[in-house]
Amino acid sequence: MANSSTELRPPELSTDDLLQVPDDxxxxxxxxxxxxxxxxxxxxxxxxxxxxxxxxxxxxxxxxxxxxxxxxxxxxxxxxxxxxxxxxxxxxxxxxxxxxxxxxxxxxxxxxxxxxxxxxxxxxxxxxxxxxxxxxxxxxxxxxxxxxxxxxxxxxxxxxxxxxxxxxxxxxxxxxxxxxxxxxxxxxxxxxxxxxxxxxxxxxxxxxxxxYVLTPLMVGQIKDTAEERGISEQEVIEDVMLGQARTKEMMxxxxxxxxxxxxxxxxxxxxxxxxxxxxxxxxxxxx
CATH class of the missing domain: 3.40.50.720 (NAD(P)-binding Rossmann-like Domain)
Structure with a gap:
């Protein structure tokens, strides 16, 4: 689970992460x-x-x-x-x-x-x-x-x-x-x-x-949700975003x-x- 906002940046894309499908x-x-x-x-x-x-x-x-x-x-x-x-x-x-x-x-x-x-x-x-x-x-x-x-x-x-x-x-x-x-x-x-x-x-x-996906939209959404609900950004991540999911990591x-x-x-x-x-x-x- 991410511990700081710097860890929320989307990872760099690599060929190892991408599905390759032979298709005519x-x-x-x-x-x-x-x-x-x-x-x-x-x-x-x-x-x-x-x-x-x-x-x-x-x-x-x-x-x-x-x-x-x-x-x-x-x-x-x-x-x-x-x-x-x-x-x-x-x-x-x-x-x-x-x-x-x-x-x-x-x-x-x-x-x-x-x-x-x-x-x-x-x-x-x-x-x-x-x-x-x-x-x-x-x-x-x-x-x-x-x-x-x-x-x-x-x-x-x-x-x-x-x-x-x-x-x-x-x-x-x-x-x-x-x-x-x-x-x-x-x-x-x-x-x-x-x-x-x-x-x-x-x-x-x-x-x-x-x-929730590690995108620029998501990072902005964390900030907006924290302001709307009057809680910290970390609480948004742990309680709001990942609280209901069984898989405890963002895509x-x-x-x-x-x-x-x-x-x-x-x-x-x-x-x-x-x-x-x-x-x-x-x-x-x-x-």
């Missing part, structure tokens, strides 16, 4: 779009898919973060590549431009909707302008990106592809002071099932749900990225409309 579709001619590709889970997923030989269109508003993602993939001698696409996912035209640019890189078969944010406040006090932004980023944008990507997958010779959505344990249950995040993650469950329902079996939809971005690699692979062809719940026992055990 994992080639540089195949494109995977990854949102939030400039940091955290999105960065790790972009690198992991590039390690597996794919061309990754990594999308983020953070230009420096995207450059870092490219550098990490290059430093690990990825068989594929990361192509940075700077864009505001809350802007419809930017999302459309992203898909157009990605289509120029090869055949789009995969998309990972990972970009997200958190805001800690009670439902009664939640600022609606923040809710609107979170909605546009975390639910409307995945809906639009899926809408735009599906025709590309359907236009392939066999219609094989998948759209993975980054959900959460908060897509399964609710806790206090995260009403927008909880609402939107539950919404992603519906989107995932809608994709599966319309995908004819070969175009799949799935989601990934995890507990790493690489571990989450590996779930997207598996979910996109042919080994997961029966994962359709379902959720990869990797939560250390958060939602299935209690005291």
């Amino acid at each position: 579709y994992f080639t540089t001619d195949t494109v995977a779009i990854v949102t939030g590709g400039g940091s955290g889970i999105g960065q790790a997923t972009s690198v992991a898919l590039a390690i597996n030989g794919l061309t990754v269109a990594a999308v983020d508003i953070d230009e420096e973060g995207l450059e870092e993602t490219v550098d990490v993939a290059t430093s690990l001698d990825a068989d594929g590549r990361v192509v940075p696409i700077e864009g505001d996912l809350t802007d419809d035209e930017a999302v459309e431009a992203t898909v157009d640019e990605a289509a120029d890189l090869g055949t789009i078969r995969y998309a990972a909707n990972i970009a997200g944010m958190q805001h800690i406040a009670s439902l009664a006090d939640f600022p609606m302008e923040t809710y609107d932004f979170m909605h546009d980023l975390m639910l409307r944008s995945p809906f639009l990106l899926s809408k735009l990507v599906i025709p590309h997958i359907e236009a392939t010779d066999d219609g094989v592809g998948a759209i993975g959505n980054m959900s959460s344990v908060h897509g399964h249950y609710a806790t206090q002071n995260k009403p927008a995040y909880i609402t939107l993650k539950h919404g992603l469950t519906g989107l995932t099932r809608a994709i599966a329902a319309e995908g004819s079996g070969s175009l799949r939809g799935f989601s990934v749900s995890v507990g 790493t971005p690489a571990e989450v990225a590996n779930l997207f690699v598996f979910g996109f692979s042919s080994h997961a062809r029966h994962l359709n409309g379902g959720d990869l719940l990797w939560d250390g026992g958060y939602t299935t055990t209690y005291e």
Whole structure:
């Protein structure tokens, strides 16, 4: 368990941490779009898919973060590549431009909707302008990106592809002071099932749900939660974040990225409309 905030920094990515899956579709001619590709889970997923030989269109508003993602993939001698696409996912035209640019890189078969944010406040006090932004980023944008990507997958010779959505344990249950995040993650469950329902079996939809992960978002969330509840950051880590889990350690971005690699692979062809719940026992055990 971490004892100080310095230990909460995400570990550096290495090839030893990343799942590598032989798959006929994992080639540089195949494109995977990854949102939030400039940091955290999105960065790790972009690198992991590039390690597996794919061309990754990594999308983020953070230009420096995207450059870092490219550098990490290059430093690990990825068989594929990361192509940075700077864009505001809350802007419809930017999302459309992203898909157009990605289509120029090869055949789009995969998309990972990972970009997200958190805001800690009670439902009664939640600022609606923040809710609107979170909605546009975390639910409307995945809906639009899926809408735009599906025709590309359907236009392939066999219609094989998948759209993975980054959900959460908060897509399964609710806790206090995260009403927008909880609402939107539950919404992603519906989107995932809608994709599966319309995908004819070969175009799949799935989601990934995890507990707390060592990302920059999580570090900021610790600070916000401590302020909201009037407790120390260490108490947030030990009592709030890890208190309910049976596995007493936080996941790493690489571990989450590996779930997207598996979910996109042919080994997961029966994962359709379902959720990869990797939560250390958060939602299935209690005291």
